[in-house]
Amino acid sequence: MLARPHLRDLGRRTAIVRSGACPSFWRNTPRSPWQNGYAERLIGSIRRECLDHVIVFSERHLRHLLLCYMKYYNGARTHLSLEKDAPISRAVELAGHILCRPILGGLHHQYVRI
Incomplete structure (x- = not known):
């Protein structure tokens, strides 16, 4: 699915274009919940796992x-839909010492073998 500006109003509304022989358009109204599930899920994850635990001092800090x-x-984060793998796959290491790497100032941790 691709989000593109609607052809008639080019304002804040967007239309979802389904790939296929004859694309269909649905209007998404601004600030309305449950209209774009993928974006809502990502924003919720960012808020729950990152922004709810830190104080943001400036736009540069937020970026x-x-x-x-x-x-x-x-x-590093595992995803259930990827069978508990990360989107960027990594090899399984069976031997070595385990090292803990703090991420986001210790908010999350990544464990690796060295």
Whole structure:
């Protein structure tokens, strides 16, 4: 599914275009919950797992936090839909000492073998 500006009003409303022979358009109204489940789920995860636990001092600080969380979310965090793997897969290491790496100032941790 792709989100694109609606052809008639080019304002805040967007239309969801389904891929297929004859694309259909649905209007999403701004600030209305439950209209884009993927975006709502991502925003909820960011709020619950990151922003509810820190105090943001500036826009630059917020951008830094979101960038660190994005790297954690795609590289280390496990996802049930991926059979408890991260979107960026990594090899399984069976031997070695376990090292704990703090992420986002210790809010989350990644455990690796060295």
